[in-house]
Amino acid sequence: MPKHVTSIDVAQLAGVSQSTVSRVFTDMDSVSPDKRQRVLEAAHELGYVPNAIARSLTMKRTNIIGIVMANLTSPFYPYVLEKFLQHFYQMDKQTLLFTAAPDQDIDDIMPHILQHRVDALIITSAKLSTAMADECLRYGIPVILFNRYILDSNANAVCTDNVEGGRVVANLLLDTGHQRIAYIAGQPNASTNTDREKGFSDRLRERGVKEWLREEGDFFYQSGYDAAVRLLSRPDRPDAIFCASDNMALGAIDAARYGVGLHIPQDVSIIGFDDIPMAAWPSYRLTTMAQQVDVMVAETIDLMLRKIEEPDSKPALRLVPGRLTIRGSVRGIQP
Amino acid sequence: MPKHVTSIDVAQLAGVSQSTVSRVFTDMDSVSPDKRQRVLEAAHELGYVPNAIARSLTMKRTNIIGIVMANLTSPFYPYVLEKFLQHFYQMDKQTLLFTAAPDQDIDDIMPHILQHRVDALIITSAKLSTAMADECLRYGIPVILFNRYILDSNANAVCTDNVEGGRVVANLLLDTGHQRIAYIAGQPNASTNTDREKGFSDRLRERGVKEWLREEGDFFYQSGYDAAVRLLSRPDRPDAIFCASDNMALGAIDAARYGVGLHIPQDVSIIGFDDIPMAAWPSYRLTTMAQQVDVMVAETIDLMLRKIEEPDSKPALRLVPGRLTIRGSVRGIQP
DNA sequence: AACACTTTTGAATACGTATTCAGAGTATAG
DNA sequence: CTATACTCTGAATACGTATTCAAAAGTGTT
Incomplete structure (x- = not known):
């Protein structure tokens, strides 16, 4: 089986240290133009792709957002999911997806989520016990509920009014x-x-x-x-x-x-x-x-980012107004 | 911020070595009943959850399956996704989800997928260039196409006939x-x-x-x-x-x-x-x-597992017959 | 030419787990 | 009582990257 190419392999080929290779791939750090060039060429030649696992381990952030979806098969939620995915993609975050029955307590899938050290967790239309919400708090994982809320918990929520x-x-x-x-x-x-x-x-x-x-x-x-x-x-x-x-x-x-x-x-x-x-x-x-799905998703992401930045900020509940959409199924009022 | 509990913390509290803690959480290895007990108690007390990132790094498997979905908002695919999720859940695998426009080449999201070292990749209704298929092969990542196939590639595929x-x-x-x-x-x-x-x-x-x-x-x-x-x-x-x-x-x-x-x-x-x-x-x-979505999903999982077991097995194309479902929209034949 | 100062670099180490290896203890057989 | 196999256990190390620290190499000033 083809051994994975590591930054050390690249370093050897480029005649630099592993540190330098790392610096090239985390930008923002000073590397002289010629060495950067050599590293990039070597990386390309070997087909090097940084190992996100190892990176997560040192950086203590995974760049992965967990998202729990109930009701995937109900037509409303795939659109929600897609919107989230698009936002995450633009933010260079990956998405770890979980499902739960619409009314299932998600306590039993929480261990899986915790194990993977997601940077944040979004839960749509599922129940989260206060115990598990506290667990997340302890681990510093921001939790945002989408379209459901718990009044006395530490979780943030975005909901239609x-x-x-x-x-x-x-x-x-x-x-x-x-x-x-x-x-x-x-x-x-x-x-x-x-x-x-x-x-x-x-x-x-x-x-x-x-x-x-x-x-x-x-x-x-x-x-x-x-x-x-x-x-x-x-x-x-x-x-x-x-x-x-x-x-x-x-x-x-x-x-x-x-x-x-x-x-x-x-x-x-x-x-x-x-x-x-x-x-x-x-x-x-x-x-x-x-x-207003687009607004709700945007609010959710905003809340999530705030929580990641300032973990101690107060939990918030944001209500998004619905919009009455007149078509033909109510007598006495037409578009 | 609350530092994460590690196996070393648990080991200290339980008065054993880190190795022993690790052994307790990977089962199958011999640990005396009393020490196992002590470790479990210590772990529970501290709220220890094994770090999947570190585990993935040493084990060289992530237990994560990547899945690329095009057309999430078309009603057929959410059901497919849900079926996959249910299977994965039972197999104790996590799911990293990606979307692509229905006809988008997914070459540009492949680097993200490769970075995360998924154990396998399932692609529904999206295009995969032969170059990228080869890339996956090089990295030893099994690829299974769902509802689309490429004849000359190394990718496996499951399709309705x-x-x-x-x-x-x-x-x-x-x-x-x-x-x-x-x-x-x-x-x-x-x-x-x-x-x-x-x-x-x-x-x-x-x-x-x-x-x-x-x-x-x-x-x-x-x-x-x-x-x-x-x-x-x-x-x-x-x-x-x-x-x-x-x-x-x-x-x-x-x-x-x-x-x-x-x-x-x-x-x-x-x-x-x-x-x-x-x-x-x-x-x-x-x-x-x-x-027959259920059959197709089962076939896909089967193919995937085979590929993970025997990476060198021949690529396969499995055709699942469709089933004519008579309702009322064709003249001359009714249920 | 000497100096302070900045930029670039590599060696070493941390991250948290699984696993190898060898040593210690224990039971079994001769 | 010794030799042997076997079960547990801990120390050490590997996994692949980011980052700290100190050394080295430039840069510019006087």
Whole structure:
């Protein structure tokens, strides 16, 4: 097997010391032009690539960011992941990826993450126990939660303002004259779900609505479909359904049309949350509360860099407003 | 900042040598039960986690698999990625993720990959120059291409049998009596596209079809929509369209219905390739050639492990048959 | 020509682990 | 009781790089 070329090999060929080779590849350090030239030529000839492992060991930084993704298969998150990757690439950081079931405690994968001494950790939509958050703190690994937060922990978080988003949706449905309103929930213990529901129902109550329907789903298409069938086959079926995710909203639209035989939005209005690409397709034209992914990712990176620079800075929770995106699935308001 | 706990700290607390601590954490080596106990207790007390960087340096293996994903935002690939992640997790391997534009040469990200000394590299739907493939070979990094192959290279590959898939589609459309047939291509230089087109058009010719229509897309929804609008507004519009990806097929369906005002499958049949989750939704009910992702991923892992075990084994190309999945978008055949 | 000062260089060492090697202790056999 | 095999253990070293430290080589000034 072909032995790996080391800086020592390069040094020998170039007739300099290993230190000099190292200096050439970490820039910023003074090396005379001719020696630099000789080193680069030798390196090229031998096909030398610095060993990031050894470098990490001495530098005590890996240049690797850990990222935990739940729900990779739900259409919202691949876009988030791609955005992160693009940012990291530009920053010359590598990405160590982990998945967790949407609701899985990630305590059992934390040891793997800690072992690899990532420079920072980004966690999307998964739960992190306070114990593990403290563990990260102890190791000086900045943790930023994306789209989920823990109030009493030391972790930073970036989130869409889900409470306000829910309120805006409530206002929209009432302003457009809907009478019987329903909510299809996501996983009950996800803050994304509870916050959206809280803002929504608070505002309904504030504006005098006494009762509304409620079904429970899990953020995925099928659960939205099933919940909508249950709602729409009631004798007192709702004339508007707010779904905690676009995924469920698309399921609800299909349920209304193909399961129950209703028209959107004439018979029932449907509104979602996220703004996934499919929401814009002509088959759905879903009115939804968009999450500003680009802004959220940028905020997350910003927070991460701050944490890496000043490890002792106070934990922060940054809320990014959602943006109401009007399409055709709510009666009484069109683009 | 809290200094990292090392095996030496643990050794001191437990009153043993560093070697012994190391032995405890690499199992398989003989350590007396009482010392092992003492070490584990000391490690727990100090919160010791072995440093994977240092371990990688001595062991000359990182336990990290590199994976390059193009098209992360196209619905087919997140599922592929998740499957890979699950396998890797069970194998106790970590995952270093890279993206590339679908058609980007990944030569420019190869240095990053090489630096990190991944144990193996999986590349999905991206191009790898022969030079870079050789580079990997030199470094002893097994490379497995997923859903793309290069004939003359040293890289292994796992692919759906796209040529045969194209033939099956041609047969289906002719058997169901379609007269004017069209093909919407993906990126012209992707083997997934050219192979599907080759099988399709070869078979059409074999069965006496002299001419058919052709438009070009890029595998994404919008390009399928646009291409279908062009096709379907011709005076001699086709009565069947084969799309090189489900994504484009969904675009084509929406184009037929909402752009041109036709009915599927009465006015025009549409068939796709991949079988993404949305293909099963009631709005589309897309008949399609399914890729057997689970089989493909398993084959890829198998090939990878073989390559890690026996670096000199011959490069292999494994073809996985597609599975025709009948739904409602082709006239003359229903589930 | 002597001096202070800056830039460039190489030798030595640290990083944290796995592993080799040899020594110590222990059990078994003759 | 000695010889032998065997199990544990610790000291020392390797892995490949970055960095410190001191020496060397320039640079410019008087």
